[in-house]
Amino acid sequence: MPHSFLAFIDEAGDDGLANYREPGRNGGASHWLVLSACIIRKANSLAAVAWRDEILRKIQKDKRYLHFVNLDHGQRIVAAECLSEKPARVISIFASKKLLRDEIYQGKNQLYFYMTRYLIERVSWLCRDMRPRVPEGNGQVAIMFSRRGGMSYENFKSYLRFLKDNERGTRIHWPVVDIDSVNAQDHSRVAALQLVDIAASSFSAAVEYNRYGHCEDRYARALKPLVYRHNGRHLGYGLKFIPQLEDCALCPQQARIIDTYN
Numbered sequence: 001m002p003h004s005f006l007a008f009i010d011e012a013g014d015d016g017l018a019n020y021r022e023p024g025r026n027g028g029a030s031h032w033l034v035l036s037a038c039i040i041r042k043a044n045s046l047a048a049v050a051w052r053d054e055i056l057r058k059i060q061k062d063k064r065y066l067h068f069v070n071l072d073h074g075q076r077i078v079a080a081e082c083l084s085e086k087p088a089r090v091i092s093i094f095a096s097k098k099l100l101r102d103e104i105y106q107g108k109n110q111l112y113f114y115m116t117r118y119l120i121e122r123v124s125w126l127c128r129d130m131r132p133r134v135p136e137g138n139g140q141v142a143i144m145f146s147r148r149g150g151m152s153y154e155n156f157k158s159y160l161r162f163l164k165d166n167e168r169g170t171r172i173h174w175p176v177v178d179i180d181s182v183n184a185q186d187h188s189r190v191a192a193l194q195l196v197d198i199a200a201s202s203f204s205a206a207v208e209y210n211r212y213g214h215c216e217d218r219y220a221r222a223l224k225p226l227v228y229r230h231n232g233r234h235l236g237y238g239l240k241f242i243p244q245l246e247d248c249a250l251c252p253q254q255a256r257i258i259d260t261y262n
Contacts, residue, residue, distance in 0.1 A: 003042050003178060004137030005127045008196040009119065010146040010187070011035045012204030015111045017097055023213035029097070032208045035115050036092040036200035037123050038192060039228075042137055044087060045192070052191035055082045055198075066194040067187070068201035073216075076205075079198050080222035088195070089130075090226040091122045092203045095242045099249075109151055113159050117170060118240050120160070124173035125237070126228050131176070142181035146193045153184050199223060203239075206257040207250070215253040221260050234261040 013030035021028030040048060052066055059075040068076060093115045105111040120143070127141045145153065160179045163170045187193045202219035209215060228238035239261055241248055250258065 002137050003140050003142040004134050005141040006042055007037045007039045007123045007141050007143045008192040009037050010196045010200045012200040023209050033095045034200055034204040035119050036196055037119050038196035038199055039089045041134055048192040051086050052194050055079050058082055065188050068197050076219050080202050080219040083198050084223050084225045088226055089126055089228045090199045091228050091238050093119045093240045096248045099243055121172045124176050127176040128173045140176050140178045142178055145184040146187045147184040157182050207254045217256045220257050
């Protein structure tokens with residue numbers, strides 16, 4: 001029986017834990033790593049192509065390829081607003097990297113795996129919550145990553161199996177997670193990966209300073225209709241901060257996103 005849900009995952013930022021970039025200077029690691037998932041019903045898998053193409057028409061791009069970093073400010077607003085009207089849900093995990101103990105995350109992709117655990121945890125809650133309204137399929141979610149260099153997705157599947165077998169404090173709702181389905185595709189080949197790129201980049205822009213020392217929260221605000229909430233709460237569900245939000249010491253610009261979602 002086919003899956004009921006599809007989850008597409010992408011990131012904005014990097015997992016470097018040293019040599020952070022500063023406004024006005026090129027190069028250096030991002031201060032934040034943001035991982036986002038866009039979850040749709042399997043029945044809408046073909047519709048995602050039409051959603052991507054609609055955005056391209058609205059921003060007057062002739063290509064059949066959408067990459068948020070290549071858009072200007074006005075086009076980014078339109079892309080986020082257009083995506084916000086679609087039958088999808090978005091979940092984002094934010095890691096304030098300068099507050100993390102770099103001696104803990106020395107292994108290759110260790111921080112990325114750790115953050116993805118929290119992301120899949122929330123994806124599983126969403127699919128569990130949505131199941132009564134999504135009768136088709138087997139209730140499970142298939143997971144696709146936007147391919148990133150140096151990442152072994154077989155190792156990631158082994159990591160998930162380890163968590164499942166040992167629990168290790170995770171709260172993933174395992175009955176809905178099809179570990180064997182985990183795979184990766186190139187961003188340019190899958191329309192839905194281009195849609196989740198909008199989400200990851202939008203939420204990253206809300207907390208990561210640009211080269212002029214400013215954050216931009218308007219894209220993330222536009223996506224509010226899509227962000228997963230439980231019992232009326234977005235924080236802790238659709239948006240999760242690492243370390244805890246109260247320890248992230250957000251500046252007034254960054255805190256605007258919390259005002260939107262609190």
